[in-house]
Amino acid sequence: MLPMNDARKTVFLRSPIHDDAVAFLKADARLDVVTWDNARMDNWREEADAVILRGMDLPGEDIRAAKRLKVIGRHGAGVDSVDVAAARERGIVVLNTPFENSQSVAELSVTLMLSAARRVVYADHLVRNDGWAEGRKGKGCRELFRNRVGFVGYGRIARMTADILRNAFEMEVVAYDPKIPAEFWQERDDVVRADTLGDLFAACDFVSINLPRTPETTGLISEAVLGQAKPGLILVNTSRGGIVDEVALATALETGQIGAAGMDVFEQEPPAPTHPLLSLPTFIATPHYGGATEESLRRVACSIARETAQALFGTATESYRVA
Template sequence: MGPKVLMTAKTLATPGLALLEQAGCAVSFLKEGTEAELAESLRSTPFDAVISRTLALPAIMIETAPALRVISRHGVGYNNVDIESATRRGVPVLIADGANGKSVAELAVGLALSVARKITTQDASIRARQWNRSAYGLQFAGKTAGIVAFGAIGRRVAEILRAMDMRIIAFDPHARDCSTTGVDWTETLDELLQESDLVSLHCPLTPETRNMITGPQLARMKPGAILINTARGGLIDEKALAEAVLSGHLAGAGLDTFADEPLPADHPFLSLPQIVMTPHMGGSTDAALDGVAISAARNVLDVLIDGKVDRRLLVNPAVLEHRTVEAK
């Protein structure tokens, strides 16, 4: 029997599933999609690989899966995986190869436009049999967009906004190449916040970036600016953001990710129409889901079949010291 692979969701896009099955893998799915079901599946079946979507993979789950040889993220974030536990076990954790980047970038720009032009509130107004043409919006052309983290998604957002005649500035302390044409770089996050009419976050959630946008940072933003987050909810102090919008300091925000998902019923964002929200669906397009599934499947097969990992996609390079896998 071939390697056993668990997908921590109910489905995997057909191209990725086909790759795994063609390689002889037996792929299992969660029927209910709950953490309890995931924990029981890992306890009861010796899976060689896990393709991890949104459910958490804490240390206790990883440690009760003795056959586990690789965790492949169905996406680019990895804060739902206990990296320390995986590393101790010699289990490589790999992310998808930016396959959903274009879709996430498009949503980021869509959220920005929705906030700036009040699209959702105007739509609701028309449905309420009102015809209010007095509520004006904001034009992006001629204004400044600040991109925080200039990876594949951040670069794509910059390309789109630059085509809309926005000036682009960027902040990324980890950027290796700061020579992108048409982009001005800031030395600090504060400098970017002070100059930008639109700020778009594209960072992973790490100890360094958690709560990187709190009250003081929001206060440094331009009056009437817009904040967009399609990265990770933990980047923002949500209470402080709600206060900044309610006070009128910020024109609004567009958010696809939140500290707790789904939002609790008493969350302050729910009463603020200036905050446009989507339910963590940046990568939920046909092309993105196909691409991410293919990348996640290839990461699994690299480890299970070839015993190698793509160093660019490896979250925990310390596993290479265990000699359970080697870099390509």
């Protein structure tokens, strides 16, 4: 924990966050709060005891240049945009919100599965472009009911998504996650463990990607893995871009090896208008907004505001600490 210190601290909100979280911070007499639209923002490296970030990078050079920085609060679960190693070098606390947006992301995963299976975006296009009769044929449409869904990574969000699919559609759940100990699988009768990625892709009708992006997971869903997929498999990714080889996925969609796909994340965001996936009628894209519901944005912002304030005065919750 940080040492106790009752001196007034300066918190820079480098990105817009929910009004309730801003009000919470400003109500704390121990804090001087500088918002994203304040002219002082240019001086954050000199003045900030803490920064709160949403949707922006914090590279190592900025962390090393910040003279007073003690706490970095990341609005959201992923911390790949923050140089955590540089923060550790300086003894700076890094916080995230690993719990608050899980429901929203799980709901989007299910939404993308349903939309891809029923080709909702393409059907909408047909209705708007004199294609009503063609749309009514339901060509390529699939059901989720009693089909098999696989998860690459079986953490909190994956398990929430699995619960929805199991209860609503009686889906059989398979998961691949070599980091989960053997005892977990032995104690569960509601999920089947896949020994390899190839086994999972070959056995499932739907696959959801639920992994952080790391050097080990970058490019994990490769051309070779996609080539092992059960023909017509529907793929969804709401975790991080770069885990799926996007060029290989475009090819697999064009050949029909992958029946449809929905992705909330891309290797480069936003993707270029000429991205090969964006021209395919069997592909659905959303703008990395899995956690961006009204309810989730308030929960995340209020939690990171609370935890950042507490960390500055030595009482951060351990489960929110990354470093």
